[in-house]
Amino acid sequence: MMEALLAFGITIVDALIAALMAIIQLLPGPVSDPFRYGFMQRGLLTAITVGGVCGVLSCYVILKRWSLLGDAISHAVLPGVAIAYLLGWPFFIGAFVTGALTSVGIGFIERHTRIKPDAAMGLMFTAAFALGIVIISQIATSTHLMHILFGNVLGVRYPALVLTLMAGLITLGAVFLYYKQLFLYTFDPVQARAMGMHTGVIHYGLILLLTLTIVASLETVGIILVVAMLVTPGATAYLLVNSLPLMIGVSATIGVLSAVVGLYLSFVFNVASGGTIVLVASGFFILALLFSPRQGLLRRWWTRHRARTAL
Amino acid sequence: MDATAAQLAVSIRDLSAAYDDVPVLADVDLDIPRGQLVTFVGPNGAGKSTLFKVLVGIVSPRSGTVQILGGEAERARVRGDIAYMPQQEQIDWDFPASVRDVVMTARYTRMITEGGPRRFLPTRFAAPHHHTAVAAALADVDMTPMAERAIGALSGGQQKRTLLARVLAQDAAILLLDEPLTGVDRDSERLIMQVLQRERDRGRTVITVTHDLASARTHADHVVLLNRSVVASGPRDEMLTDEMLTRTATARWMSSQDTSRAADAASGHGTKESSR
Numbered sequence: 001m002m003e004a005l006l007a008f009g010i011t012i013v014d015a016l017i018a019a020l021m022a023i024i025q026l027l028p029g030p031v032s033d034p035f036r037y038g039f040m041q042r043g044l045l046t047a048i049t050v051g052g053v054c055g056v057l058s059c060y061v062i063l064k065r066w067s068l069l070g071d072a073i074s075h076a077v078l079p080g081v082a083i084a085y086l087l088g089w090p091f092f093i094g095a096f097v098t099g100a101l102t103s104v105g106i107g108f109i110e111r112h113t114r115i116k117p118d119a120a121m122g123l124m125f126t127a128a129f130a131l132g133i134v135i136i137s138q139i140a141t142s143t144h145l146m147h148i149l150f151g152n153v154l155g156v157r158y159p160a161l162v163l164t165l166m167a168g169l170i171t172l173g174a175v176f177l178y179y180k181q182l183f184l185y186t187f188d189p190v191q192a193r194a195m196g197m198h199t200g201v202i203h204y205g206l207i208l209l210l211t212l213t214i215v216a217s218l219e220t221v222g223i224i225l226v227v228a229m230l231v232t233p234g235a236t237a238y239l240l241v242n243s244l245p246l247m248i249g250v251s252a253t254i255g256v257l258s259a260v261v262g263l264y265l266s267f268v269f270n271v272a273s274g275g276t277i278v279l280v281a282s283g284f285f286i287l288a289l290l291f292s293p294r295q296g297l298l299r300r301w302w303t304r305h306r307a308r309t310a311l
Numbered sequence: 312m313d314a315t316a317a318q319l320a321v322s323i324r325d326l327s328a329a330y331d332d333v334p335v336l337a338d339v340d341l342d343i344p345r346g347q348l349v350t351f352v353g354p355n356g357a358g359k360s361t362l363f364k365v366l367v368g369i370v371s372p373r374s375g376t377v378q379i380l381g382g383e384a385e386r387a388r389v390r391g392d393i394a395y396m397p398q399q400e401q402i403d404w405d406f407p408a409s410v411r412d413v414v415m416t417a418r419y420t421r422m423i424t425e426g427g428p429r430r431f432l433p434t435r436f437a438a439p440h441h442h443t444a445v446a447a448a449l450a451d452v453d454m455t456p457m458a459e460r461a462i463g464a465l466s467g468g469q470q471k472r473t474l475l476a477r478v479l480a481q482d483a484a485i486l487l488l489d490e491p492l493t494g495v496d497r498d499s500e501r502l503i504m505q506v507l508q509r510e511r512d513r514g515r516t517v518i519t520v521t522h523d524l525a526s527a528r529t530h531a532d533h534v535v536l537l538n539r540s541v542v543a544s545g546p547r548d549e550m551l552t553d554e555m556l557t558r559t560a561t562a563r564w565m566s567s568q569d570t571s572r573a574a575d576a577a578s579g580h581g582t583k584e585s586s587r
Contacts, residue, residue, distance in 0.1 A: 063403075190367060244412070
């Protein structure tokens, strides 16, 4: 059963890669050259998926002010990865369990003690992260730890790629099908409750999607940097547009572009791919900060300058 | 019991509510008739907002029962029978949405419950009567020309009218409004009151919370005097007498600070400042 599913997944992956390559062939030689290699093709597909899905979710992270929560969950998946490695499970599953447990734990401390959310997060995620480091130092080589912490998108294998695609599909499907619930919960949770929506279910559902996406992104950008992909594209789009569907579209586009450009540059200059992807995303943010039509710094300087010269 | 309960908008028995271990409301028994403009009046910390939150469903009562329109409160919420207007400060006005987007949210539960497979599609594809309701609500509050504007670009009065349009678009039997007249100019105030009176005349029950005794005096039909419990509930002119207001201000469980604020409220001075 699992084998059949995996085989099916690999067929889909191959088809997607073939489609991607058909597009890449159209590009000039120096650009398309690196993608002759199988590991680059798999890396590209992973990066596109992760960039797009993180981009979509980052809008909700920005609007709900959950950046710190994203950071917390991403660190908290480390012990899960380590335990899964010990037991020989796909590390996806272990990461998901500890990530979800930590977010529930944060909610519990927040609700039942006087400790505020930021401290609850700092407490839980450092503890989980420390546990992960201790376990890993016992069982694995330091290269392995480095890959989990910083990602290794060029080393992505088929099973991990299939899982990443599935996680992405689930997240995108949920965001599309439950758009109304998520909109109302993000904009005005009190109204959502007055209209009989189960805000608790929506809350934990969103956290679950966040965990799923973080786990799916581990191989691409790694634990330390995944939060950048969950904040930067959304923040960039937030500066540019004024409607949620548009913000989601722009943010997903920026996520995909950052992933693709970052992957290419990291190959050309032979530097860490996770870091390069995040730097490209940050570059997009700086561009938006300077040139956004309404909120850009240039526009503000210009209006101030005009006001001064008019006097 | 059921026959009379069905005549009531809200029927509360033996209700108590608390935050953590601090009791806020106790022994609340309250019947609110349908088709009236009802105002909750009481000093700060009297539990007016908490009672509101119980009706909205974000605070669960510690004990007691709440019936809405003669049935279970949660059923009324899911049917979309309770529309809620928050104070402006509770809304994130930087949210990337237009005025129409915000008013459209009032139709969401109905779209979800009656939509069939269409409920999963963007609101653009929702049944025409949802769009009609939104357009009518926007027209009611004079916001039609600003329907496509980003909510971040609205003035205070326009924000209030947007939230009021959202309440109207829901087509609910009960309208709950938290301080509907705070921080609006004269014109907006007149418009809001006209709309609320019209909704009342259509048989809807409009319940407001206010710190402003003057507006309760001119606008309410029915007043509920609250201080940790219901002090009295009845027609406006019987409730807003000096004697009744003093009784409300000095009701049990009051700290000295509360009493002085309540005295302010009873004399009609300094009520707005104490709301912050």
